[in-house]
Amino acid sequence: MSLFWRIFLLNAAVLTVAVNLLLFGPVTVSTPVLFTEAVILTAGLAAMLLANAVLLRIGLAPLQRLTRAMATIDLLQPGPRPAVTGHAGIADLIRTFNAMLDRLEAERATSTARALSAQEGERRRIAQELHDEVGQTLTAVILELKRVADRTPEPLRGELHQVQETTRDSLDEIRRIARRLRPGVLEELGLVSALRALTTEISQHSGVVVRQHFDSDLTGLDEEAELVVYRVAQEALTNTARHADARRLDIALRRAPGGVELRVRDDGRGLGQAAEGAGIRGMRERALLVGANLTVGASPGGGTEVRLRLPIANGSN
Template identity: 40%
Template sequence: MNLLFSELHAALLLAVVTLGVASVCGLLYIRFRKAHFFWWAVGWALYLARLSAIMLYVPTLEPFWLYAHQVATGWAAVALLWSALVFSRGIQFRWPYLALVLFPPVWSWYAIYHIGTADRFLYAAIPAVVFLSLATLWTAVVFFRFNWKTGSSGAMLLGFAFLLWGLHHLDYPILRARGVWNPWGYYLDIIFILLVAGGILILVIEDLQGGVGALSALSGDLQRGEAGHDVSGALLARALALPGVRGSALYDRARGQVTRGLGACAAWEAARPGPAAQARIDEVIRSGLPASGSAGTFAYLAALPVMRQTEVAGVMLIVGDARDPFAALDLPFLRALGQQVGAALENADLNQRLQRRTEDLERLSVRMLQHQEEERRRLSLELHDETAQVFSAVKIQLGLVREEVAAPQAARLGRVLELVDEGMASIRSVTAALRPALLDDLGLLPALRALATDFEARTGIAASFTAPASLPPLNESADVAVFRAVQEGLSNVARHADADRAEVTVELADGRLCIVIEDDGRGLDAEGPVEEHMGIGGMRERFAALGGTVDIQGRPGGGTRLSLCLPLGPKVVTT
């Protein structure tokens, strides 16, 4: 009798522990609505039913309670196995699996009501024990495989717990059924259940951390939106870096095909994916909700709706062989991620279009500047070849006339000849300003040096010029842009700075050509916007078309510093 009460007390304690674990799994299911939590709760509820049946059988020895105990024991093992498979692989029910469900009631009925004699106990018990042990060991294998693929500590603990529990089941016909383990077998079961419960809780924590990590990883750079930033490529690469993920792809609803694929999904690019993936895509587009399932040779395929405003514009696909990385996240999180992905892709599309528009405008600006230079060249040639020649002819004729007239008239003609000389000098100055011959004949550096020398001669402002021995070969647009900017900068010094000295410095550094013009004048004052009265706007326009920058600022203690920088890239350097 003492042994009976001791066994009932141990079974009651085991039932209380099992009830607690079942309640926790039930609460997790209510909170997260994930299928594996449901099946864990079902498994522990069946285990609790098993304990209730054995506690009713021990004092009554009624065969029905023994039958109920055996069936509930087998179903509990199947439910725990199923929960492990649903958790790790998102497995779907198939009719052949029904054999696992039918074995416990069928064999238990045959063993208890048809065999049922003590001398044939092993014959009746061994198939049930082997089934129970194999189901439990199979559960251990599922978690060991999951640990191998993901490094999950919770899966490792669950694997060892179910391994030891499965081996412990094998002693039933030899020890437990003969009372050798009573009541210590119940306490050992309590240890196994607590280990399993601890593993489940660790899995939940890891699952949540992994889900948040996936959310963070996929949304890390989505809102950057810089021109040239490959948002879709970065998104898929981040997804591919998640544990157990083997491929990722983006499906465009408007095009009806996968527009980008990496890893195992690279073959889907510019095509329709397989039937399983297409079924998930259609489901997501129809419902607007995430979907998951198997995908041929892969354990799972996760499909996340990519939202643009309120419409499903596409689907993000992830395939792998361990576990859906979004499985732990609530639908609101997944919807938010889908909206963020959609917004980022839309921003990237807008940035690409803006970049193309900017490039078109830059090309147009370059063509306009080239056209202006062509007009300057044409005017320069016309002034040099035609107007200057006319002035020369007039000068010759006036000289001849002066030799033939009286002295008073000759003096007046001499004054006219001086005016003709001034006009010819003015034409030469305009011609040089329109298109300096040195820029065409000798190149940029000699032209800039001559510009500084001429500036000093014309204005009386001391000018120094510092430059490297040579420059990379620049294209015509870059040559002209630099020359015009230096020309305008020195002109500003002469007109606005009231300076005694100016310095022009040419530098090559960090893949850039920089020209700095500094003076010791009065600096920037309140004459008005610099862009307007100092021609900086035109400089910026020329340099922006070549990817360069223009910066002007006052110097400490007086003076102005004008910095002109061009990147030595394909827009600037000739090949």
């Protein structure tokens, strides 16, 4: 029975009872209306409205639950689907909504995978050009400055040496940017070595004291999962260095029941009431690609904690 007919029949039943009471019951209406008759009719109307409200509340309760689910749903944080309850049209509506969510999440995952794949490809291209083109040009400039400085009188030699050191610092910075864009150590030496290099670099440039805890046995992660772990750790460490005003940071990558868990925890000022920015949403998108669960919240000792859990088939401690 459709929602329209259910509401219609509920109201028709209430009105039918009222008419029958007037026709066949002791209730009558005089002209002019007597006080007792007015009291009886008012009480009857109140009873009809109350019964109608209760019946409609019960019948439309599944729609209210669906409305709350629609208002709070977030494709980046999938949750349980609304239970398919109610009759006829309401159950069909909830079922259709759940199917729409499944389709939207699948389409978003596909489009996100394509976008991130293109992004990684562009990062590799830019890193390669920085290394091959800009890096080689600056290296040539450093060598030429050294040659000119060796043939320059003493008053200018010191200035040329200073320019040479500035150029060398710029070359080191470009190489650092290229490594962040394309983590070659991840491809060559593996995830743990790449994370060690990343934390060392962050510690040197930010002054944050970093403590590392990495399990040696992390088999079961494919290349895509390792890249997701690396990029999430990179974003978390960068956010800590830039925005957290932290003095200490703990990063751990360990075996967990059923998978692997990455945890980045700092003692900074925390997230407060700030809304999630593009960096955190980017981490959530990457986590969804490999079926991982990402949580970002307050650290037990103050500051911020980022926790990424990746499931692995037949994973164990």
